[in-house]
Amino acid sequence: MAAPAAATVRDANRYRPPAVTGLVDLLDRQVRERPYARALVVGGERVHLSYRALATLADDVASRLIRTGLRRGDAVGLICANTAEFVVALLGAARAGLVVAPLDPALPGSQLSARLEALGARAVLLGPAATGVPLPVPAWPLRVDASRAGTAAVVLEPDILATPQVRGAAGELSGGDALVLFTAGTTDRAKMVPLTHANVAASIQTICATYELGPGDATVAVMPFFHGHGLFAALLASLASGGCVLLPERGRFSAGTFWDDMRAAAATWFTAVPTIHEILLDRSEREYPGPQAPPLKFVRSCSAPLNSATQRALERTFGAPLLSAYGMTESTHQATSEPLPQRGALKQGSVGRATGVEVRVVDRSGRPCPAGVEGEVWVHGPTVARGYLADRDGTSYTFVDGWLHTGDLGTLDEDGYLSLTGRIKNLINRGGEKISPEYVEDILAGCPGVAEAAVFAVPDAMYGHRVGAAVVVREGESIGTEEILQYCRDHLAAFEVPDRLELVAALPHTAKGGLDRKGVQARYGSAPYAP
Structure with a gap:
């Protein structure tokens, strides 16, 4: 009788990929199977929101937005920090069939207005700290009232909209689109990247598979959700896999409270840019709690090169492998990553192997380079966007025959590990x-x-x-x-x-x-x- 019992344990612990098709059904499996498990830990008061409560709030937002006259495929902006309001607004708008464009709350009003107008957003949802900003479209404040007793409600009073003529880039969107993300850059240089629900699902599934994320995992939201790093790697992958995300007080990373947040979440991992890793390392002698810190499966670094000396120091200090990853907005975030130690070798200085996509390094003629020879990095696969909105020249230059020409320089070794050597334009x-x-x-x-x-x-x-x-x-x-x-x-x-x-x-x-x-x-x- 022992063998069947052992097999049952193995089955229970086996990694289960999230069964999602996009943002709309992101929570569905967890609501069915683990409705009262914690999805979010919110703010300084550490209020817990279960998967069932989060889905109920998102459905409430969806019904209110539908009553405004917004139609499937319409674009709406979202200006909010990493708070419960961001998560509820994003999922609620998605359930209403809308395309969401998260925007950096720290941008000046003129740049927010320029981006909303370029997109052709019909309205914008505002988090608590973003109210009062003059904008060129209807702006609807949204607030989530949640208590320690487990009750939660949405405060949102959107107006009824007339049906306007579609202006801006939104005319290129459809009901299959989920998000529009803006690349880093000033208003006149930032590009609008449309991501479909299929792009989103492929990205989430790849990230979850790379790190074998599941219901036993938890993290702290370090990176902002208006960029792909925080949005896909920390928030969406965690929710799709049944994990938990702690949203820090005021929705912003604080090095001073980080380890308290990690303990409150019982975090098993976190992801950040090298700058934040450096800050945590510099403060670790006086702030890292040592044996009182939650045991980490891994730490992830992405969005910029991490030098090898910092990587080694972080691993020694935190007692966990540091996995470097690489991605772009145009590839729905992750394209490569170092694997978990039990799944492959860790090669310091590399950003790992391709995850869910095909990666090539090519010469100036577009021919694949031999192992170890530098060239431009190209990416192809289900996470690659179709192009840029309202930018035909940029699209034809960057997206060629389904391949994303990243503009990054790098080399591939014999095992398929990618090492980045710089940006062509730099x-x-x-x-x-x-x-x-x-x-x-x-x-x-x-x-x-x-x-x-x-x-x-x-x-x-x-x-x-x-x-x-x-x-x-x-x-x-x-x-x-x-x-x-x-x-x-x-x-x-x-x-x-x-x-x-x-x-x-x-x-x-x-x-x-x-x-x-x-x-x-x-x-x-x-x-x-x-x-």
């Missing part, structure tokens, strides 16, 4: 020598005492450009510029060593937490080189 041309700022930054980050570095082009009359670097030194360290430059001379080719190196207190970052290269260039790289 390369510094120093007298004909092409230099990857990302590579030089990785070397600088390995210098003892260096917390962060940014490398940029410096205009030069002789070489066209020289290499500049802005370096942040770790708190309490006294390393100087000459010591850093000597480290560079020992680890870089002569033409890669920075010609200008400046020690700075902090570097500019994007809303996602990645290095703001335009800000760095404007601040440190505008003045011509002077010996």
Whole structure:
């Protein structure tokens, strides 16, 4: 009789891929099988919302939105931090058949207005902190009232809409679309990426399969939900797999409360950009709770290169493997990832193997490069978007015969592991020598005492450009510029060593937490080189 019992245990613990077709049925399995399991832990009061309660709130929002006259395939904006209101609004709008465009609440009103007008949104849903912003479309405040007693209700009073003529890019959307995400960039450069429910489902299923996420997993929402990293990897993959997501107080990451949040969620993993990993590492000596910290299955890093020295230090400190991943908005977030240790080798410096897609590295003629040879990274598969909205030229350049031309440079090894070496548009041309700022930054980050570095082009009359670097030194360290430059001379080719190196207190970052290269260039790289 022992064998059947053992088989039963194995079946119960076996990974079960989420059976979702998009945002509409994201919660359905959990509502059927585990209705009272916690889906969200909300804010500083740690209020629990079950899957049944979350689905009920989303259905309430859906019915109210349908009564406004909004039709399937219409676009609505969503301006909200990482709060219960974001989750309820997103799922409610999806259940109403609408296409949701999450927007960064920190953008100035002029940029929010420009993006809503470019999209052709019919209305916008506002979280509690976003009210009062003048916008060009009807704006409907939404609030979720939840109590420790388990009761929850939606406060939302949308207006009845007349049927307007469709303007903006929304005319290119249909009922099969789920989301429109804006790429990083200023208003005049940010692109609108339409993602179908099929794209969303493929992304969620891939992320869950890569990390074998299930009902026993929980995480803390570190990354903002208006970008793919936080939206797909932390929120949607967790809910689809039956896990739990803690939404921090005020819906924003706080290093000071992070470990308390992790314990409150009984978190098994988290995902963040390298900048946040660096912050947690720098504060770990006085804030990491050690044995009182929840045991982690893994830690994930994505959205920017993570240097090997930081990866090793994080693994030593947190006692868990750090898995690097790679993705883009245009690939519905994840395209590659290092596998769980029991599923494959961890190769520091790589961003892992393809997950649910095909990845190629090609030369300038589009021919696949041999193993170890640098070229442009191309991605093909069910998560790749169909193109950009209202941007025919950008679409034809970036999306060719179903392949996403990422603009990233990298190499594939014999085992299919991808290593990124830079962005084509970021390369510094120093007298004909092409230099990857990302590579030089990785070397600088390995210098003892260096917390962060940014490398940029410096205009030069002789070489066209020289290499500049802005370096942040770790708190309490006294390393100087000459010591850093000597480290560079020992680890870089002569033409890669920075010609200008400046020690700075902090570097500019994007809303996602990645290095703001335009800000760095404007601040440190505008003045011509002077010996």
